[in-house]
Amino acid sequence: MKNLVYSFSEAFGLSKDLLGGKGFGLVQMQNMGLPVPPGFIITTEACREYYENNKAISENLKNQILSQILNLEKITNKKLYRKNEKSDTVPLFLSARSGAKVSMPGMMDTILNIGITDESHKFLMVNTADLQFANSVYLRFLQMFADVYAGINKDDFCKAFENSNSFEEKIKKAKEYYKKKSGKEFPEDPYEQLFLAIEAVFKSFNNERAKYYRKINNIPEDSGTAVTIQMMVFGNYKENSGTGVAFTRNPSNGEKKFFGEYLINAQGEDVVAGIRTPSSIENLKNEMPDVYKQFEDSANKLENHFSDMQDIEFTIEKGKLYILQTRSAKRSPEAAVKIALDLAKEGKISEQESLNYVSDSQIQGLLHSKFNLEALKNAKIICKGLPASPGAAVGKAVFDSKKAQKYHENNEKIILIRQETSPEDIESMAISEGVLTVHGGMTSHAAIVARGMGKCCVSGCEDILINNNSFICNKNKININEGDYISIDGTSGNVYLGKIELENLKFSDNFLKFLKVAKKYGKIKVMANADNYQSVKNAVLVGADGIGLCRTEHMFFEKDRINFMREMIISQTLEERQKALEKLFEFQKKDFLNMFIESNGIPVTIRLLDPPLHEFLPKNNQEFEKLAQDLKISKKYIEDIAKNLYEFNPMMGHRGCRLLISYPEIAEMQVKAIISAAIEASKKINKLITPEIMVPLVGDVNEIKFLKKIIINIADKIIKENNFKINYKIGTMIEVPRAAFMADKIASEVDFFSFGTNDLTQMTFGFSRDDAQKFLKKYYENNIYNFDPFMNIDITGVGELIKIAIKLGRQANKNLKIGVCGEHAGDSKSIEFFKTLDIDYVSCSPFRVPGAILAASR
Amino acid sequence: MKNLVYSFSEAFGLSKDLLGGKGFGLVQMQNMGLPVPPGFIITTEACREYYENNKAISENLKNQILSQILNLEKITNKKLYRKNEKSDTVPLFLSARSGAKVSMPGMMDTILNIGITDESHKFLMVNTADLQFANSVYLRFLQMFADVYAGINKDDFCKAFENSNSFEEKIKKAKEYYKKKSGKEFPEDPYEQLFLAIEAVFKSFNNERAKYYRKINNIPEDSGTAVTIQMMVFGNYKENSGTGVAFTRNPSNGEKKFFGEYLINAQGEDVVAGIRTPSSIENLKNEMPDVYKQFEDSANKLENHFSDMQDIEFTIEKGKLYILQTRSAKRSPEAAVKIALDLAKEGKISEQESLNYVSDSQIQGLLHSKFNLEALKNAKIICKGLPASPGAAVGKAVFDSKKAQKYHENNEKIILIRQETSPEDIESMAISEGVLTVHGGMTSHAAIVARGMGKCCVSGCEDILINNNSFICNKNKININEGDYISIDGTSGNVYLGKIELENLKFSDNFLKFLKVAKKYGKIKVMANADNYQSVKNAVLVGADGIGLCRTEHMFFEKDRINFMREMIISQTLEERQKALEKLFEFQKKDFLNMFIESNGIPVTIRLLDPPLHEFLPKNNQEFEKLAQDLKISKKYIEDIAKNLYEFNPMMGHRGCRLLISYPEIAEMQVKAIISAAIEASKKINKLITPEIMVPLVGDVNEIKFLKKIIINIADKIIKENNFKINYKIGTMIEVPRAAFMADKIASEVDFFSFGTNDLTQMTFGFSRDDAQKFLKKYYENNIYNFDPFMNIDITGVGELIKIAIKLGRQANKNLKIGVCGEHAGDSKSIEFFKTLDIDYVSCSPFRVPGAILAASR
Numbered sequence A, B: 001m002k003n004l005v006y007s008f009s010e011a012f013g014l015s016k017d018l019l020g021g022k023g024f025g026l027v028q029m030q031n032m033g034l035p036v037p038p039g040f041i042i043t044t045e046a047c048r049e050y051y052e053n054n055k056a057i058s059e060n061l062k063n064q065i066l067s068q069i070l071n072l073e074k075i076t077n078k079k080l081y082r083k084n085e086k087s088d089t090v091p092l093f094l095s096a097r098s099g100a101k102v103s104m105p106g107m108m109d110t111i112l113n114i115g116i117t118d119e120s121h122k123f124l125m126v127n128t129a130d131l132q133f134a135n136s137v138y139l140r141f142l143q144m145f146a147d148v149y150a151g152i153n154k155d156d157f158c159k160a161f162e163n164s165n166s167f168e169e170k171i172k173k174a175k176e177y178y179k180k181k182s183g184k185e186f187p188e189d190p191y192e193q194l195f196l197a198i199e200a201v202f203k204s205f206n207n208e209r210a211k212y213y214r215k216i217n218n219i220p221e222d223s224g225t226a227v228t229i230q231m232m233v234f235g236n237y238k239e240n241s242g243t244g245v246a247f248t249r250n251p252s253n254g255e256k257k258f259f260g261e262y263l264i265n266a267q268g269e270d271v272v273a274g275i276r277t278p279s280s281i282e283n284l285k286n287e288m289p290d291v292y293k294q295f296e297d298s299a300n301k302l303e304n305h306f307s308d309m310q311d312i313e314f315t316i317e318k319g320k321l322y323i324l325q326t327r328s329a330k331r332s333p334e335a336a337v338k339i340a341l342d343l344a345k346e347g348k349i350s351e352q353e354s355l356n357y358v359s360d361s362q363i364q365g366l367l368h369s370k371f372n373l374e375a376l377k378n379a380k381i382i383c384k385g386l387p388a389s390p391g392a393a394v395g396k397a398v399f400d401s402k403k404a405q406k407y408h409e410n411n412e413k414i415i416l417i418r419q420e421t422s423p424e425d426i427e428s429m430a431i432s433e434g435v436l437t438v439h440g441g442m443t444s445h446a447a448i449v450a451r452g453m454g455k456c457c458v459s460g461c462e463d464i465l466i467n468n469n470s471f472i473c474n475k476n477k478i479n480i481n482e483g484d485y486i487s488i489d490g491t492s493g494n495v496y497l498g499k500i501e502l503e504n505l506k507f508s509d510n511f512l513k514f515l516k517v518a519k520k521y522g523k524i525k526v527m528a529n530a531d532n533y534q535s536v537k538n539a540v541l542v543g544a545d546g547i548g549l550c551r552t553e554h555m556f557f558e559k560d561r562i563n564f565m566r567e568m569i570i571s572q573t574l575e576e577r578q579k580a581l582e583k584l585f586e587f588q589k590k591d592f593l594n595m596f597i598e599s600n601g602i603p604v605t606i607r608l609l610d611p612p613l614h615e616f617l618p619k620n621n622q623e624f625e626k627l628a629q630d631l632k633i634s635k636k637y638i639e640d641i642a643k644n645l646y647e648f649n650p651m652m653g654h655r656g657c658r659l660l661i662s663y664p665e666i667a668e669m670q671v672k673a674i675i676s677a678a679i680e681a682s683k684k685i686n687k688l689i690t691p692e693i694m695v696p697l698v699g700d701v702n703e704i705k706f707l708k709k710i711i712i713n714i715a716d717k718i719i720k721e722n723n724f725k726i727n728y729k730i731g732t733m734i735e736v737p738r739a740a741f742m743a744d745k746i747a748s749e750v751d752f753f754s755f756g757t758n759d760l761t762q763m764t765f766g767f768s769r770d771d772a773q774k775f776l777k778k779y780y781e782n783n784i785y786n787f788d789p790f791m792n793i794d795i796t797g798v799g800e801l802i803k804i805a806i807k808l809g810r811q812a813n814k815n816l817k818i819g820v821c822g823e824h825a826g827d828s829k830s831i832e833f834f835k836t837l838d839i840d841y842v843s844c845s846p847f848r849v850p851g852a853i854l855a856a857s858r
Helices: A016-031 A044-052 A059-076 A118-128 A131-148 A154-162 A167-182 A190-204 A208-216 A281-287 A289-306 A333-345 A351-357 A360-366 A373-377 A401-409 A423-430 A445-453 A509-520 A533-541 A559-570 A574-599 A621-631 A635-645 A657-662 A664-685 A701-722 A737-741 A743-747 A757-765 A769-781 A795-812 A828-835 A846-857 B016-031 B044-052 B059-076 B118-128 B131-148 B154-162 B167-182 B190-204 B208-216 B281-287 B289-306 B333-345 B351-357 B360-366 B373-377 B401-409 B423-430 B445-453 B509-520 B533-541 B559-570 B574-599 B621-631 B635-645 B657-662 B664-685 B701-722 B737-741 B743-747 B757-765 B769-781 B795-812 B828-835 B846-857
Strands: A005-007 A039-042 A094-100 A110-114 A225-231 A242-247 A259-264 A310-317 A320-328 A381-384 A386-389 A392-398 A414-418 A434-437 A456-459 A464-467 A470-473 A479-481 A485-489 A494-497 A525-529 A547-551 A604-607 A692-695 A729-734 A752-755 A817-820 A841-844 B005-007 B039-042 B094-100 B110-114 B225-231 B242-247 B259-264 B310-317 B320-328 B381-384 B386-389 B392-398 B414-418 B434-437 B456-459 B464-467 B470-473 B479-481 B485-489 B494-497 B525-529 B547-551 B604-607 B692-695 B729-734 B752-755 B817-820 B841-844
Touching: A005 A059, A016 A039, A016 A044, A016 A094, A016 A225, A016 A289, A016 A320, A039 A059, A044 A059, A044 A190, A044 A225, A059 A190, A059 A225, A094 A190, A110 A131, A110 A190, A118 A131, A131 A154, A131 A167, A131 A190, A154 A167, A190 A225, A208 A423, A242 A281, A259 A281, A259 A310, A281 A289, A289 A310, A289 A320, A333 A351, A333 A360, A333 A509, A351 A509, A360 A846, A386 A445, A392 A401, A392 A434, A401 A414, A401 A423, A414 A423, A414 A485, A423 A445, A434 A445, A434 A485, A445 A456, A456 A485, A509 A846, A525 A533, A525 A846, A533 A574, A533 A846, A547 A574, A547 A841, A559 A574, A559 A621, A559 A635, A574 A604, A574 A664, A621 A635, A657 A664, A657 A701, A657 B769, A664 A701, A692 A701, A692 A752, A701 A729, A701 A743, A729 A737, A729 A743, A737 A743, A737 A757, A737 A795, A737 B757, A737 B795, A743 A752, A743 A795, A752 A795, A757 A769, A757 A795, A757 B737, A757 B757, A769 B657, A795 A817, A795 B737, A828 A846, A841 A846, B005 B059, B016 B039, B016 B044, B016 B094, B016 B225, B016 B289, B016 B320, B039 B059, B044 B059, B044 B190, B044 B225, B059 B190, B059 B225, B094 B190, B110 B131, B110 B190, B118 B131, B131 B154, B131 B167, B131 B190, B154 B167, B190 B225, B208 B423, B242 B281, B259 B281, B259 B310, B281 B289, B289 B310, B289 B320, B333 B351, B333 B360, B333 B509, B351 B509, B360 B846, B386 B445, B392 B401, B392 B434, B401 B414, B401 B423, B414 B423, B414 B485, B423 B445, B434 B445, B434 B485, B445 B456, B456 B485, B509 B846, B525 B533, B525 B846, B533 B574, B533 B846, B547 B574, B547 B841, B559 B574, B559 B621, B559 B635, B574 B604, B574 B664, B621 B635, B657 B664, B657 B701, B664 B701, B692 B701, B692 B752, B701 B729, B701 B743, B729 B737, B729 B743, B737 B743, B737 B757, B737 B795, B743 B752, B743 B795, B752 B795, B757 B769, B757 B795, B795 B817, B828 B846, B841 B846
Parallel strands: A392 A414, A414 A434, A434 A456, A525 A547, A525 A841, A547 A604, A604 A692, A692 A729, A729 A752, A752 A817, A817 A841, B392 B414, B414 B434, B434 B456, B525 B547, B525 B841, B547 B604, B604 B692, B692 B729, B729 B752, B752 B817, B817 B841
Antiparallel strands: A005 A039, A039 A225, A094 A110, A094 A225, A242 A259, A242 A310, A310 A320, A381 A494, A386 A456, A392 A485, A464 A470, A470 A479, A485 A494, B005 B039, B039 B225, B094 B110, B094 B225, B242 B259, B242 B310, B310 B320, B381 B494, B386 B456, B392 B485, B464 B470, B470 B479, B485 B494
């Protein structure tokens, strides 16, 4: 018979996969001599067996559990009551807790106080002389069991017995309601309670919110959960008992100082659920100095043992400390960076190891916006809560998860406002800009989840009163209705009226320091996509190795030049077009000049015009009229041109190099602007700029041959005219599948390749990103796709094309520089794949550069 | 020094590449003892040298020519006059004719009567006592030289001297006009005339019409032309002289009987140009029995020697026959088929060789339409001409090549009407439905070119009078203006008023016999695309091995069902949708039933619904209103749905298997209809039908897995319900690049692959066929592409993907059937490529099946 159950001592040396995170931690702690309540672990393998066995507990598993119970009774000198237990037997109460290999905080279920019956309740009443405690133990079990095992709504359940005259009547009514709702008698036998509780925990692995959590966190579906059975210790047993949660460092800013909260005379999840607002762990030092000392020792031991900041749950029963759980603590992005640096400095981990201490989403979180300081001066504060997860957010007030979904579908930004959040709110939190709760502390559900998501959160804002779809602030009587804009600041805890302008990104010193460490270990270079000097500045700041993609068309959309662009488009002769292009030239040159100056000599890759011309034309009647007026030509004339430029499938239309081949004068103007600007910038910063000119959408070597000739002609002419020698490079994007198969011929003509994986993905799959969302949802639901190919690179198809292109390209041109500049260039999962290829760099938006640097370094 | 010039005797054994087609034929003829005027050949190599030598005749070449002239003077006992030649010297006159390796009839230039000067003219006047002849020789040379060498417009040139009082004045004025236009003196020295004429012929290789001809016929640009220099023989020398053209068989119907025309007292190109209407070759038998006998012997010898029907030019000078040229004759598609069969039957060629005697374009020509006989009963005949190239055509009357282009650009069908056509008209002939000429016989330029193009032509319709952009019929005074519809019948020579309905294709017995021969040698199978039972019938008739693609969506567009389709689309619930689908089911089943019955047991492959749903919705306001009325719902409601279905890039949108995954009930309905129909048809024709169900646009194995389950469920259910066992196959189209890379996994799930090369080409190149035409023109102009990837398969990219898919597919599934069903499946050049791959079949439109059978057999 397979061993599926282990006592904490037996389990030492077994893997986290088998024991689950929670169990694994307990085993480690017991082995370290820390005070954990005795217990045993039913392994994840037992969970998988349970599912394979048609959701039934096998005889083998049952027997092993029973044998562990006997053992536990021996150790604790308590007993799980049977019918007619002797009245002086000390009753054993148990907790059954979930614990998967990867932590899914709050997603799965727990049942406490297993073993309470009329008999053991009587024992508690008699022996503790604390009637409230005894009753609370009983009622809590009834509630939890009804909720977790039978899925009975908590509020309804409580209502069913709230108007009772006696405790006995309460119990009676509760059990009757349970029977009515579930169709079954409430289990009076502690053993039955235990086995049903174990099943409930197994089943909770597959509840909707757990599935969703696994999906957004890429956790495998078939891993299963372990169940940890432990002797209950009671924090709600009089005043010298309590329960708390503490972090070994500050999870908001990473400061090396305990950070936590506790509640006296409270049980279980009271702290986490945020129903009562708790005291700071600092108070414990004064209130129970011995306990605090014990806790401090344990916490330090744990952090050293696990080489990471810990999130520790503890209970104090009659003045004795028990550690219930330890795990690596969730932390804010800022904290993660500081802790990674500090742990390395403290010598607890190596510098290279420290790179694994900051996650991708934390990096993203670090790049969250802040409010513009000027705008903040005039902002009206509605109220103030706890700064639960840093960042700033602006959106419409929404009070309901379902409505949040509706707003989201209409592309509206929202702030989710809740009394407190529960695991059911995860989906709506994910689509909100930020979260505001009335109750709950810094370690409440809302706070933990928001920090994990790198999302702004203000919690415990007790000053507001929610009434259906609006709230009113007690102090100043400001009223906010659903759909009203508010702004929240998770760093200060402030809640503001209306929309407040968000600031451009700023990076902390710690963050930049951390990025420098990461760059030391980088396996490929990381460049940034940037279309203006401000972005170049940001890119240089975060350590980008260059600008891998400047989309010149972005420069044409700006207000002061769009009309010249349109003038160019509606030109009917080469002369007219060149006249309009000359006006655009001045703008382009200035833009490039500023970019080159900011670049300070790192490579800058400029892509020639890519989108189809119709994208620049007016979109509605009013705009057509205005343009006609501005250009002093008939509206009909412009409309005819627009009609002529119309395309059935613009994605596969007259764009990229095709456009430049049709209108070489556009390429000529752009090259002239690039080279002139590079020469001027070289003189100004006294460093030779080597611009890299990139031709988009090449699918045939003759396309690049044709354009290369034009580029060289103009570039060399400008260089000669200026009598100032600079070098320049010519490259091409590889973004249509055919280019991969012609990569050898193309490589012989160019200095570099840059894979445009967005387009390449579209062409390879044969669907456009804009249109695909309509049907991809169904694909995910039916597990046809298990990833979004526009987020993570598709290794099967797109990856294979990239490999072919690299192989052919390198064969033909040993000096070829190869990069990736699609959306995937900033995705760490995709970077994992790119690292296995022979490429030189990735280039992504500045916002994603830090994450890419980190991914490239691992 | 390289030998660049050969006398006919010296040239025997040299290649056609070197001698050009015309020269090669003359050398063969001289060697066979046939009467050819003596002469020599300047090789194609000399032409290439001329171009490499900056368009100058090298000393070496000049000397070789001069030496050949000496030789020729010796043989003929005539002399090329020099200044002050003795008046009793018999003057040698020469022709300089072009002749490339591949015949380009009428595309390049010829100059006759070289050697005429005032002195030699005097000799002719005196010695022939035929003033008109002597003058005509002189004037013709002046005209031809001015036209060909100096590019002076013929009509203008003639006008310059038409009002002269004497022949001397004519000559004087002509030479003055020549000098005025060309800036040079007219060459009075026969040697100068000769060398300039040779240069003119060299240059004519690169005139615009020759270039265009080479382009549309895929003839290499660098091959060059040879120049054949021959002693002139004069068909215009009194009444017992003449000139003619004859074919060894009938070029219209292939009958084994001389077919040709001659003109008495005519020179050079008079017959071909169609200016005078000539007599039939049969007349020659009576008029000059000896000459006819000589001709008959020569013609038979030539056909036997070249194993092909010959097109022979001859001249009779003073009762003596000269053969000027022989070549494989252009022939109508019908004739080509009959001649191929006959030559094989006569044992002149093998059966397999006969397959090369019918070209792709001839096969296309055979598939030209005929008029509907019923419609013809009420048709009004305007006039009647010669049945110069068979077929029927309907279009708007256009009288001008440039206008023809305009109409064509507006997608209007046209009939080109000309006095007579000349090589300048080739482009406009190519874009016309048919050609009507006033002058010219069955061997006129219009007739020959139209037959080559497989295009309908009525020539020599002398009864009409063209007046700018209209014509009037002399007999009945019917007036036709530009833009009026007319219909012409190239088989009968009739010209009809207005549009006459065209008949479905009919195939001659010879044609079907020829296809049977071809099928014997077929290397891959040829299937047909067919969407209705009529097409299935045609497909079976021409010997298709099956139906490789039935596009089910075509069935939904028909009037009686489009509204049910729309009802289905605007359904908001599954129930509504299923109700509408049930109505469609009846139609589908009936369609499939008829197709299966017609198929008579050959495989029928049915593709499930492919296009995005919005394609079925109304296109304009009126249609929306009508639909709203018909379905009794608000117009706004339907418009909202249409808006919702809008796609940015429908080609890359919600279509193919994506649609079926979103709405499995559509697939279910179609499978139900296919299987029910197959069972019913099996019973009816007493043969087991095995339908092949094809899923479009698959790019991931999970897509086909998902749909396969649905297909099998329904199919097996229907089979069980009917208690009638049939087999069915499930396959997939490979038309997105990603499918190629997943082909192994996909192949494990299916019975067959069908490459959809249209979509695969679009995705691989990254452009849509509809939009690409805008920029591809520039690509052809700049030689960026030298073929249209939607016509001929792209071997570099698309071909490579196909190879990958075949390799992976075959590895995973040994029994996999593989075919191609894109546009390329009917293109013989593409089939050449497909034959090199391990595929089982191609499937194209029935119209293209015969061509594909032929291509597959070669």
